[in-house]
Amino acid sequence: MRTKLAAIFGLALAVAGCHSPSVNTVQNAQPTGQRSMISDSRVVSDTTLDRRVGVVGLNTAMTAGGFLKVQVELLNRTRSPQNFNYQFQWFDVNGMQIGVSQTAMVGDEIDGAESKFISAIAPTEAAKDFRLKLLLGQ
Amino acid sequence: MKNKILIPIIAAGTALLTGCGTNAHYIQSGGSQSVVSIGQINIQDYMQAADAMTGDLIASGVLSRVPNPPAVLAISRIVNNTGQQIDMDLLTKKIRIGLLQSGKAVTTTTFGLGGTAEDPMAKGIQQENQFKSDQNTTRLPDFTLSGSIIQLAVKAGDTSQSTYSFQLSLTDPKSGLAVWEGEKDITKQGTRSSVGF
Numbered sequence: 001m002r003t004k005l006a007a008i009f010g011l012a013l014a015v016a017g018c019h020s021p022s023v024n025t026v027q028n029a030q031p032t033g034q035r036s037m038i039s040d041s042r043v044v045s046d047t048t049l050d051r052r053v054g055v056v057g058l059n060t061a062m063t064a065g066g067f068l069k070v071q072v073e074l075l076n077r078t079r080s081p082q083n084f085n086y087q088f089q090w091f092d093v094n095g096m097q098i099g100v101s102q103t104a105m106v107g108d109e110i111d112g113a114e115s116k117f118i119s120a121i122a123p124t125e126a127a128k129d130f131r132l133k134l135l136l137g138q
Numbered sequence: 139m140k141n142k143i144l145i146p147i148i149a150a151g152t153a154l155l156t157g158c159g160t161n162a163h164y165i166q167s168g169g170s171q172s173v174v175s176i177g178q179i180n181i182q183d184y185m186q187a188a189d190a191m192t193g194d195l196i197a198s199g200v201l202s203r204v205p206n207p208p209a210v211l212a213i214s215r216i217v218n219n220t221g222q223q224i225d226m227d228l229l230t231k232k233i234r235i236g237l238l239q240s241g242k243a244v245t246t247t248t249f250g251l252g253g254t255a256e257d258p259m260a261k262g263i264q265q266e267n268q269f270k271s272d273q274n275t276t277r278l279p280d281f282t283l284s285g286s287i288i289q290l291a292v293k294a295g296d297t298s299q300s301t302y303s304f305q306l307s308l309t310d311p312k313s314g315l316a317v318w319e320g321e322k323d324i325t326k327q328g329t330r331s332s333v334g335f
Binding site for chain 2: 064067085103120123124125135
């Protein structure tokens with residue numbers, strides 16, 4: 001009996017030690033900043049990634065210098081931290097890709113149940129459109 | 139008889155092993171398949187840092203505040219405070235290309251640190267033209283870019299972590315004031331088995 005209780009107690013401690021913290025958030029119920037959300041088209045080939053780190057929405061703005069800025073809200077739908085990679089691709093008014101060699105693949109991490117924003121600024125004023133690539137991290 | 143069977147089998151096996159033995163292949167520079175090493179700055183780190191800081195610099199609008207756009211930029215000292223040898227061009231060239239493509243800034247190659255021009259031939263031709271025209275047509279830089287790369291390495295048990303802090307300042311040489319400051323931290327972590335040379 002004592003052995004069983006000790007084993008259960010030890011297991012409970014182990015589980016508690018392995019607990020991955022997830023994120024609680026609090027914010028203004030009526031936020032001042034209003035995001036200009038845009039409708040998006042999604043192609044999901046990695047359902048595992050989509051189940052873990054999902055795109056909530058996209059919004060855009062123009063910088064003072066006339067460059068397109070994109071912000072994407074991601075949500076970690078699990079309770080444990082997830083690693084992911086992302087890359088923005090930019091296109092001009094004719095749909096031609098801009099700055100192919102310059103755009104970096106960025107590695108990042110999102111905590112459990114966290115809503116996170118990633119953003120990027122277009123490399124030139126000629127960039128009028130964009131695409132975001134998301135990959136599950138190692 | 140045995141040799142007639144064995145030799146072709148051995149030859150085929152050798153060819154198979156040789157053909158399957160090489161796994162060298164091309165990958166996207168800085169892509170998701172790139173090797174991540176904790177003790178070194180990798181190409182994807184340079185790309186990420188340059189991308190982030192170029193975007194930040196463009197968004198700040200400071201490059202537009204010049205009398206004759208685009209702004210002229212000169213590269214000043216960028217200090218290496220890491221434990222490895224670094225060619226700063228891996229960072230600065232990406233920033234220069236990004237700024238040039240943005241149309242907001244151009245970089246002078248005839249003004250260099252300590253008077254050393256990046257392109258001595260261009261400098262020589264420039265001086266020749268000035269001598270012949272008897273006019274000083276050199277456009278002095280509107281801004282200088284300086285900074286440092288710092289490494290912070292820590293270890294906890296089997297886990298190693300390195301943070302590379304890319305820090306840049308844009309200075310107006312007329313006033314001597316930094317008109318833009320940017321910083322990008324890239325942190326990498328791994329266990330003992332993933333740490334290697």
